[in-house]
Amino acid sequence: MCMADERATSIWMQPEGHERSGPGRRPGYSREQITRAAVQIADAEGVEAATMRRIAGELGTGAMSLYRYVPRRDDLFDLMIDLAMSEIELPDGPSGDWRSDLTLLARQIRATGLRHPWLIALLTSRPTLGPNLLRVHEFALGAFDGLGLDIDDITGFVGMLNDYVHSAVRREIGWLEEARRTGLDPERWKRDYMGPYVRQVVESGAFPLFNRSVLDSRTAHLATEERFRHGLDRILDAIAALIPSLCPR
Amino acid sequence: MCMADERATSIWMQPEGHERSGPGRRPGYSREQITRAAVQIADAEGVEAATMRRIAGELGTGAMSLYRYVPRRDDLFDLMIDLAMSEIELPDGPSGDWRSDLTLLARQIRATGLRHPWLIALLTSRPTLGPNLLRVHEFALGAFDGLGLDIDDITGFVGMLNDYVHSAVRREIGWLEEARRTGLDPERWKRDYMGPYVRQVVESGAFPLFNRSVLDSRTAHLATEERFRHGLDRILDAIAALIPSLCPR
DNA sequence: AACCATTCAGGTACCATGTACGCAAATGGA
């Protein structure tokens, strides 16, 4: 009855299990080692390059060896997400200044997301709850503690912030990844691949406000980090405006 | 020199081209027909089931025939996105009541996203700008016209709304899709697959605010549509609070 | 009417993917 139905539950319920001291060959690898290799490949060549064979090759072994450590490739994604999230460094608890706590958090998430361009896409396309995601989430919730909000409001605000950060980072990365996929460098992609179409749309005049957003925008030419910070401030302003205990300012 | 570099530009710059009346066999299919078949399959069995072979099979032909109409599978995704977005029905122009316009828009996007569970995931994972996305975007921008905002503020607010709607619908669908992928029905998935882990986390007591969000939430038991509406109202409240001409209310 | 450049249909083929299966090698307790 050697742990029959391996996939009937989340991977977080199936620890490595290699810590017993019975008979049998000693394991030569580890989940963490495999996950780290997968992350490296995905960082450099995109998540679609992190195939089982490629990861195994990087470790100097065969593809099937990995299945002694990871039930399915999808579970490896969960492990990759958690490993990346573990890089987010946060204070032990909220400082009391919710706004600066959340600004710190948002920047950490953005930085980590940019270091691992696949992270946000995976994170938002599968429901996963690894320990490091829980840790980060708990910090976010904690920032709103003590403002007289009930738990539903708190989760709502954390959701708003997460939605912004994820979407903003996703947009930042979207172009870069698409350029990489098509094999062009980002500058060429914008000019040669998407540019002609946008120009045609603009010249058609069919979408006047879209045209203004392309032609008259001042923020479009800002550095991406600056844009991120502007959007973040706006979301935090919006949240502040919805917190009753801060409203009569 | 039969249109050499097909992939050097966006698919929206390469119309079907089958409208000339030169010599040669008449085409038996069309982009729209192929896209429609792909959408049907993706709706029923997930986007990963919409393979070239499967789509061609549905049309009673061979996989390679499709390449006469679509350069690459990725371009088919763009076409699918645009076909789905074409189902969003909107008034010709803004009504003057920005809030009701945007509520209508958000609900249309949500309904369309739920009808095509792959839509939002594709839309947010690749930068695409099909005609129908432009149409919808223009309507959103238009709702903010005449409130004395500059174009950067307008695009910012539209971005905030989009971020919310996309993230919310994505969350709604995430569970369903994950359940389908693992082959369980959503109820079993929540109880047998994710449930035990969440219970373990809760009982560990390591994340007290997360625990409250799981145990004490009132909104968690609401119908999903109700939750969506709450979140939408909150975002619209937040936006309203940031519009100067509405502030001294 | 005969021809032909052009276009479409779609079979075959190639390579890459996830992973089921099976067997040999290693390991520590009896």
Added chain:
DNA sequence: TCCATTTGCGTACATGGTACCTGAATGGTT
């Protein structure tokens, strides 16, 4: 020394995108 147990990993299969090629259909030109 044996043996149940566990790992390492080669083989094999089904399935994926798509390059290439042949043959059929088509309409303009001679």
